[in-house]
Amino acid sequence: MSTDLPVLTAADFSSDQDIRWCPGCGDYSILAQMKKMLPNLGVPREKIVFVSGIGCSSRFPYYMNTYGMHSIHGRAPAFATGLKLARPDLQVWVITGDGDALSIGGNHLMHVIRRNVNLNIVLFNNRIYGLTKGQYSPTSPAGKRTKSTPYGSIDNPLNPLSLAVGCEATFVARSIDTYIKHLGATLERAAEHQGTSFVEVYQNCNVFNDGAWSYATDRNIKADHLLELEHGKPMIFGKNRDKGIRLNGMEPEVVELGKGVQEDDLLFHDEKATEPTLAYLLSRMRMDDGFPEPIGVLRSVEHPTYDDGVIAQMDEVTVQKGQGDLNALFRAGDTWEVEAQNT
Amino acid sequence: MSTTPQDTLHSDKDTESLSGATVRLAGDSGDGMQLVGSQLTNTSALAGNDVATFPDFPAEIRAPRGTRAGVSGFQLQFSSEDIFTPGDELDALVVMNPAAFVTNIGDLQDRGVLIANEDSFADKDLKLANLDRNPLESDDLKKYNLIKVPITSLTRTAVSEVKNAEGNTLGTKEADRCKNFFALGIICWLYGRNLEPTIRFLNDKFGKKRPDVAEANTLALKAGWNYGETAELFERNYQVQPAHLTPGTYTNVMGNQALAWGLVTAANLSNKELFYGSYPITPASPVLEELSNFKNYGVKTFQAEDEIAAICSAIGAAFGGSMALTGSSGPGIALKGEAMGLAMILELPMLILNVQRGGPSTGLPTKTEQSDLLQAMFGRNGESPLPVIAARSPSDCFDVAQEAWRISSRFMIPVIILSDGYIANGAEPWKIPDVAQLEKISISHPGPIEEGETFLPYSRNEDLARPWALPGTDTLMHRLGGLEKEDLTGNVSYDPDNHQHMTNIRQEKVDRIAHVIDPVEVSGPASGDLLVLSWGGTYGACITACRRAREDGMSVAHAHLRWLAPFPANLEEVLKQYKRVLIPELNMGQLSLLIRAKYLIDATQLNKVKGKPFKVSEILRRIREEIDLLK
Numbered sequence: 001m002s003t004d005l006p007v008l009t010a011a012d013f014s015s016d017q018d019i020r021w022c023p024g025c026g027d028y029s030i031l032a033q034m035k036k037m038l039p040n041l042g043v044p045r046e047k048i049v050f051v052s053g054i055g056c057s058s059r060f061p062y063y064m065n066t067y068g069m070h071s072i073h074g075r076a077p078a079f080a081t082g083l084k085l086a087r088p089d090l091q092v093w094v095i096t097g098d099g100d101a102l103s104i105g106g107n108h109l110m111h112v113i114r115r116n117v118n119l120n121i122v123l124f125n126n127r128i129y130g131l132t133k134g135q136y137s138p139t140s141p142a143g144k145r146t147k148s149t150p151y152g153s154i155d156n157p158l159n160p161l162s163l164a165v166g167c168e169a170t171f172v173a174r175s176i177d178t179y180i181k182h183l184g185a186t187l188e189r190a191a192e193h194q195g196t197s198f199v200e201v202y203q204n205c206n207v208f209n210d211g212a213w214s215y216a217t218d219r220n221i222k223a224d225h226l227l228e229l230e231h232g233k234p235m236i237f238g239k240n241r242d243k244g245i246r247l248n249g250m251e252p253e254v255v256e257l258g259k260g261v262q263e264d265d266l267l268f269h270d271e272k273a274t275e276p277t278l279a280y281l282l283s284r285m286r287m288d289d290g291f292p293e294p295i296g297v298l299r300s301v302e303h304p305t306y307d308d309g310v311i312a313q314m315d316e317v318t319v320q321k322g323q324g325d326l327n328a329l330f331r332a333g334d335t336w337e338v339e340a341q342n343t
Numbered sequence: 344m345s346t347t348p349q350d351t352l353h354s355d356k357d358t359e360s361l362s363g364a365t366v367r368l369a370g371d372s373g374d375g376m377q378l379v380g381s382q383l384t385n386t387s388a389l390a391g392n393d394v395a396t397f398p399d400f401p402a403e404i405r406a407p408r409g410t411r412a413g414v415s416g417f418q419l420q421f422s423s424e425d426i427f428t429p430g431d432e433l434d435a436l437v438v439m440n441p442a443a444f445v446t447n448i449g450d451l452q453d454r455g456v457l458i459a460n461e462d463s464f465a466d467k468d469l470k471l472a473n474l475d476r477n478p479l480e481s482d483d484l485k486k487y488n489l490i491k492v493p494i495t496s497l498t499r500t501a502v503s504e505v506k507n508a509e510g511n512t513l514g515t516k517e518a519d520r521c522k523n524f525f526a527l528g529i530i531c532w533l534y535g536r537n538l539e540p541t542i543r544f545l546n547d548k549f550g551k552k553r554p555d556v557a558e559a560n561t562l563a564l565k566a567g568w569n570y571g572e573t574a575e576l577f578e579r580n581y582q583v584q585p586a587h588l589t590p591g592t593y594t595n596v597m598g599n600q601a602l603a604w605g606l607v608t609a610a611n612l613s614n615k616e617l618f619y620g621s622y623p624i625t626p627a628s629p630v631l632e633e634l635s636n637f638k639n640y641g642v643k644t645f646q647a648e649d650e651i652a653a654i655c656s657a658i659g660a661a662f663g664g665s666m667a668l669t670g671s672s673g674p675g676i677a678l679k680g681e682a683m684g685l686a687m688i689l690e691l692p693m694l695i696l697n698v699q700r701g702g703p704s705t706g707l708p709t710k711t712e713q714s715d716l717l718q719a720m721f722g723r724n725g726e727s728p729l730p731v732i733a734a735r736s737p738s739d740c741f742d743v744a745q746e747a748w749r750i751s752s753r754f755m756i757p758v759i760i761l762s763d764g765y766i767a768n769g770a771e772p773w774k775i776p777d778v779a780q781l782e783k784i785s786i787s788h789p790g791p792i793e794e795g796e797t798f799l800p801y802s803r804n805e806d807l808a809r810p811w812a813l814p815g816t817d818t819l820m821h822r823l824g825g826l827e828k829e830d831l832t833g834n835v836s837y838d839p840d841n842h843q844h845m846t847n848i849r850q851e852k853v854d855r856i857a858h859v860i861d862p863v864e865v866s867g868p869a870s871g872d873l874l875v876l877s878w879g880g881t882y883g884a885c886i887t888a889c890r891r892a893r894e895d896g897m898s899v900a901h902a903h904l905r906w907l908a909p910f911p912a913n914l915e916e917v918l919k920q921y922k923r924v925l926i927p928e929l930n931m932g933q934l935s936l937l938i939r940a941k942y943l944i945d946a947t948q949l950n951k952v953k954g955k956p957f958k959v960s961e962i963l964r965r966i967r968e969e970i971d972l973l974k
Contacts, residue, residue: 046818047814054825068821071658071685072682078647078652079662082667083662086616086618086643086664087663090814111648314639318638326604326778333594333595336593337592338590338592338593
């Protein structure tokens with residue numbers, strides 16, 4: 001980072017547009033943490049691009065004083081991939097929601113992750129369609145009553161982190177809209193990662209799905225429902241930090257510390273594990289099944305990025321074949337001369 | 344390799360001079376007809392003839408062997424005069440099996456040469472083609488010059504001495520794979536074609552890895568030639584003199600190849616990196632394949648996960664400052680509709696290529712049609728006009744690619760390029776340009792502004808183009824999106840008058856292109872009885888039919904549209920100079936609909952959707968009828 005760059009503040013990242021999310025929406029907090037975090041990176045504003053799809057969260061780029069594109073429903077990863085391939089010098093963020101990323105855009109999400117394009121995806125998960133006023137989403141729990149499921153949803157919900165790990169994401173993390181320090185730190189880790197960073201943020205829609213995450217945000221009970229991951233540390237949680245996660249065969253189990261269970265008996269978090277097995281196991285832990293839900297970085301491993309690979313291959317071919325010459329290309333096959341004729 | 348008599352092309356039989364010939368090689372889709380067809384094309388082009396080709400193959404990679412569905416054909420016209428089509432009726436037809444016979448014999452003219460591989464007309468072969476008896480025995484064939492050749496057994500004999508690296512002779516299957524070159528050898532003898540280019544091709548392709556395969560095919564080729572020379576079946580052979588083409592260096596190009604080359608050239612002329620986001624689809628895939636070779640030309644190809652991602656990646660690259668395009672065929676273009684609308688409202692330059700095929704739905708993937716014109720014009724939600732340009736021939740694709748990018752980047756608007764399967768797979772001689780002599784495409788991007796100034800991403804120049812400000816430029820940070828834009832600022836706006844204004848401007852932008860493109864040119868009388876108006880790949884058939892009509896004394900002119908949106912500024916004036924206007928199209932009347940609606944002209948139509956191009960005779964017949972109506 002060059003020292004003569006002007007020091008930016010959160011305010012420098014605010015665009016002149018009025019924010020139109022509902023008062024009390026969790027999106028405000030995510031926006032605030034993003035603006036607060038970005039100056040830490042030392043990346044000039046003009047080198048940052050926010051790309052979004054459609055939905056409440058996807059209005060995000062309009063509120064950032066960076067470059068931005070509010071694209072079409074579900075396709076933000078595809079725009080971002082093309083942009084990053086064209087301009088590897090840019091820092092590219094994809095802002096998306098549970099409907100945008102996991103329903104209409106599921107295909108693109110899968111492919112951007114498996115390619116490991118060097119960009120950052122932040123998925124605002126509010127478990128509802130907000131912009132269209134309250135239909136169930138791919139992360140709504142089974143049985144959820146919404147405008148389009150008056151008798152309860154029959155669908156099995158999709159787990160965003162399990163999907164990301166299944167696509168062999170190189171960076172997978174989760175945070176919560178109101179857990180602001182944690183959120184800022186998680187976004188910063190995502191920005192620093194080389195490759196596709198995937199961050200799920202539990203986000204409250206106070207109009208159409210208020211309290212969907214209250215078990216993880218209510219200060220009286222959240223400690224029993226959240227497992228804050230730290231690399232190399234045993235998995236301990238609970239208000240009194242007296243509970244832990246232990247592996248029983250292939251299955252995790254919740255155990256109480258003391259009573260014959262030592263810290264060393266617990267699972268230790270290893271975000272750098274080459275195999276995605278541990279990250280997958282963590283992603284599967286759900287409150288409904290009696291587990292705390294992990295937040296923080298589940299997985300962060302190094303792997304060559306797609307954009308680097310594309311450039312490297314171009315360079316390699318250029319070294320092998322030399323800079324392309326159109327006049328030579330056109331004459332590479334059989335050619336023949338037509339002479340001027342006397343008529 | 345030893346010199347044999349046929350290298351010097353001396354035939355001891357009588358040689359008759361022809362102005363040109365139309366030949367079709369037809370066999371099973373595994374018989375290698377496309378391969379020998381393109382060899383014959385190359386050889387004829389190298390002999391200085393003008394050539395035009397029409398490869399016609401099934402959608403299945405290996406349709407059931409020996410069936411009518413599996414027939415693959417390659418038609419070629421070579422001529423000492425300049426030609427625009429692969430020909431109507433065949434002067435010579437090679438059929439490798441009964442299915443090829445039955446599906447192609449209708450196109451052979453009376454007294455034409457019919458060469459049949461009689462080894463493959465056994466009962467089981469006839470059954471596969473749903474024939475009760477051997478058609479080669481029929482009296483109906485007396486009108487043709489039928490020559491039955493045991494191609495399979497002669498090929499086996501010709502290659503019997505060839506040994507592979509292990510010292511073994513070729514198996515029957517491998518030997519039989521050479522029979523297409525035996526057939527090519529006969530045709531080369533018949534039309535005095537040089538064997539050398541084909542022998543060179545075989546050595547280049549197989550010489551290193553499988554010298555036995557190169558040798559066997561070369562022997563089969565020569566055996567075919569010798570057979571023509573020595574068997575007492577052919578009375579004479581023919582010669583076709585070189586065509587009087589414009590002086591210069593020529594090579595043979597196929598449409599998709601010329602398009603890819605034109606795109607790389609356009610990127611070069613505009614000093615841009617080319618980004619191609621695409622998803623494999625027939626018949627557009629060769630563009631992706633060809634461009635993926637050009638990494639040392641700064642070309643980035645991205646094989647996306649689907650059609651939608653393909654265009655979206657291209658829009659992302661366009662935002663980043665690349666010369667971006669996506670390419671597909673009709674079904675893929677349908678999927679791209681929403682994103683095309685976005686690209687239009689973003690007012691970013693990019694190209695959208697549709698190599699049309701037979702529709703609707705999956706339709707006829709390997710066959711040609713012009714039925715996506717209205718899709719190109721209107722296949723998006725809302726008021727979303729886009730310019731549309733169409734290539735007229737394989738080599739024209741090279742120029743169209745450049746012209747499309749010239750307009751797109753100047754007007755900051757996505758441009759749709761229409762090609763079709765006939766152009767994409769067809770080949771013709773192309774006079775190689777000197778790249779240094781091609782007109783540069785100048786593109787500029789705004790730089791940072793001074794303090795106190797405001798950047799307006801939707802301000803406009805005299806072409807109504809907005810500035811192409813690139814991410815990475817300080818002080819120009821702005822947000823684009825699919826919601827309606829406020830004039831000048833580009834901010835989201837729901838204002839009713841603004842929406843009307845922006846809608847008008849986006850249409851006006853397309854309309855103004857009419858003033859910078861070439862006016863439509865007319866060949867033939869400037870006014871008269873009939874104007875034939877064509878677009879896209881039917882150019883060759885239409886211009887040829889009109890020439891013949893004029894030779895027969897009819898007052899017939901031809902005009903060909905390169906731009907379908909906007910129409911050239913002088914089109915209305917031109918249309919009104921003729922008593923009747925005939926619009927032949929390989930669809931059910933899509934251009935006719937547009938012309939009638941826009942100019943209130945009672946244009947008459949000639950339509951065909953059989954997956955095949957027009958024959959010149961089909962258009963000529965209709966021209967006669969139209970002229971007769973005026974009498």
